[in-house]
Amino acid sequence: MFLIAQDIQKVVLFVGWLSLGLIVFFILYRRLLKHLQRKRYAKEQFFILHPIEKNPASGVIQIYFETHSPLEIEISIFSQDQSFHQVLEKKTYKKGGNIIEIDTTKFKNGRYFYQGKSHNQKTKKLVEIIN
Numbered sequence: 519m520f521l522i523a524q525d526i527q528k529v530v531l532f533v534g535w536l537s538l539g540l541i542v543f544f545i546l547y548r549r550l551l552k553h554l555q556r557k558r559y560a561k562e563q564f565f566i567l568h569p570i571e572k573n574p575a576s577g578v579i580q581i582y583f584e585t586h587s588p589l590e591i592e593i594s595i596f597s598q599d600q601s602f603h604q605v606l607e608k609k610t611y612k613k614g615g616n617i618i619e620i621d622t623t624k625f626k627n628g629r630y631f632y633q634g635k636s637h638n639q640k641t642k643k644l645v646e647i648i649n
Contacts, residue, residue, distance in 0.1 A: 559638065562587040565611075567634045574646040581618045581636055583610045585611055591636050593618055597630045598644075606632075622647045 534610075566584045581593060592608040602625075607618055625647050634644040 527643075555569050563636075565589055565591060565634060565636060565639065565641075567632075567643060569643050570632075570645055574648040577620050577623065578619055578621050579600070579633055580613060581606075581620060581644070583611075583614050585613055587607050589636055591634050593630045593632065593633045593634055593640050595620070595625070598631065602630075623649050624649075 564586070568582045568584075570579050570581065572579070583591070583593075585591070588610055590608070590610045592605060594603060595604040596604045606620060627648050629644060629646050631642045631644055633640065635641075
């Protein structure tokens with residue numbers, strides 16, 4: 519009888535230490551996650567610039583981008599060698615999908631970048647214009 523009581527005491531002690539170890543592990547894990555998330559930017563501060571549908575482009579093309587909240591964005595186009603640069607629009611865009619139409623006949627044939635620029639981000643995509 520004495521051996522059974524001693525074994526039960528060891529089991530209870532083991533379960534107690536194991537529970538304490540798991541609690542400490544989860545607390546430290548949550549603190550680590552909070553620390554890592556503090557250095558991340560919220561996705562509301564960024565936008566997604568999509569590639570155009572037809573490349574090489576001709577005629578009127580649509581630049582499509584998405585925002586997670588209202589955001590001031592400058593959309594511009596420039597040549598690959600940086601000799602040509604034109605700001606297409608700069609304004610605060612609404613949350614969700616936004617489209618800007620560009621008439622490519624105003625540009626010479628060649629490779630261009632179109633770029634979206636906000637306070638926290640600058641994203642560009644390549645497009646070839648052939649009219």
